[in-house]
Amino acid sequence: MDDHKRTTMKLTPQRLAILEYLENNGDHPSASDIYSAVSERFPTMSFATVYNTLRTLKMQDAVRELAIDPDKKRFDPNTGPHHHLICIRCRRIVDIHSEFSVGLTEGEKCGFEITGNHVDFYGLCPVCKNSGEKAPHEGP
Amino acid sequence: MDDHKRTTMKLTPQRLAILEYLENNGDHPSASDIYSAVSERFPTMSFATVYNTLRTLKMQDAVRELAIDPDKKRFDPNTGPHHHLICIRCRRIVDIHSEFSVGLTEGEKCGFEITGNHVDFYGLCPVCKNSGEKAPHEGP
DNA sequence: TCTCAGTTAATAATCATTATAAGGTTGATG
DNA sequence: CATCAACCTTATAATGATTATTAACTGAGA
Numbered sequence: 001m002d003d004h005k006r007t008t009m010k011l012t013p014q015r016l017a018i019l020e021y022l023e024n025n026g027d028h029p030s031a032s033d034i035y036s037a038v039s040e041r042f043p044t045m046s047f048a049t050v051y052n053t054l055r056t057l058k059m060q061d062a063v064r065e066l067a068i069d070p071d072k073k074r075f076d077p078n079t080g081p082h083h084h085l086i087c088i089r090c091r092r093i094v095d096i097h098s099e100f101s102v103g104l105t106e107g108e109k110c111g112f113e114i115t116g117n118h119v120d121f122y123g124l125c126p127v128c129k130n131s132g133e134k135a136p137h138e139g140p
Numbered sequence: 141m142d143d144h145k146r147t148t149m150k151l152t153p154q155r156l157a158i159l160e161y162l163e164n165n166g167d168h169p170s171a172s173d174i175y176s177a178v179s180e181r182f183p184t185m186s187f188a189t190v191y192n193t194l195r196t197l198k199m200q201d202a203v204r205e206l207a208i209d210p211d212k213k214r215f216d217p218n219t220g221p222h223h224h225l226i227c228i229r230c231r232r233i234v235d236i237h238s239e240f241s242v243g244l245t246e247g248e249k250c251g252f253e254i255t256g257n258h259v260d261f262y263g264l265c266p267v268c269k270n271s272g273e274k275a276p277h278e279g280p
Numbered sequence: 281t282c283t284c285a286g287t288t289a290a291t292a293a294t295c296a297t298t299a300t301a302a303g304g305t306t307g308a309t310g
Numbered sequence: 311c312a313t314c315a316a317c318c319t320t321a322t323a324a325t326g327a328t329t330a331t332t333a334a335c336t337g338a339g340a
Contacts, residue, residue: 118260
């Protein structure tokens with residue numbers, strides 16, 4: 001269908017390192033998480049390369065940019081349809097692979113042409129649940 | 141139940157102007173939207189005051205901070221439970237007041253204590269639907 | 281009137297992200 | 311093999327949103 005992607009990017013060592021870090025990574029890392037992790041094994045890595053690579057991968061639909069954390073973008077190598085479970089204390093994000101049937105009536109659509117939906121679940125992760133204190137972040 | 145709120149803030153003219161702008165505002169404005177609008181009628185308004193007031197209102201659960209727009213926080217004076225319909229081109233956000241029954245099995249909860257959920261619908265708003273070009277923002 | 285807590289607003293500082301520009305790499309072509 | 315162009319990396323500057331700092335301001339009591 002779409003073909004504004006799959007432009008086959010050059011697989012430079014930097015990009016391989018980023019891809020390798022992203023692969024099977026369920027932590028939904030931020031750009032700076034990626035930079036920190038990758039520059040350990042690849043000390044010449046530049047922040048710009050992380051952002052450049054992420055932009056390219058995004059255009060190819062190889063990563064998805066998440067607007068879940070109010071403070072920074074998070075990146076998800078899992079581009080299939082799925083939902084998220086988010087800890088309102090530590091911002092940990094877990095994938096949910098169930099299907100939910102949520103739909104809008106014509107009236108609710110307000111004239112929009114609906115292209116997709118996404119369910120966020122909020123809660124306290126096992127670690128935060130047992131560590132007293134109140135939740136510092138907002139929920140839904 | 142909770143009582144970490146309702147600390148009754150002093151209603152200064154600046155805060156009144158912000159509250160008045162927010163009241164019944166369905167646009168989910170950003171801090172700079174609020175600043176622009178309010179400083180028209182209140183030219184001495186400072187950006188710091190906008191952020192200070194928003195922080196106070198947030199602590200009192202009088203506004204909700206939305207992590208929907210990847211580029212900036214949006215603020216929602218509607219603090220009741222509801223969902224959102226988001227234009228993937230222009231980022232317009234519309235409220236959806238339906239109820240959806242989405243639930244997780246114990247296994248899917250990963251040990252989380254679930255406190256809420258939120259459904260985002262993505263699509264093209266009537267304006268953007270009819271203005272050619274491809275969508276510049278990501279969906280779910 | 282004096283004081284104190286809470287507030288405003290100018291300003292600086294920080295953080296995430298994007299843009300710019302200079303040099304590096306690679307691979308096809310002559 | 312030399313060259314050139316397209317694409318990359320990197321350092322760095324620039325931008326934009328947000329937070330922190332601080333001095334001056336206000337208003338309700340003592």
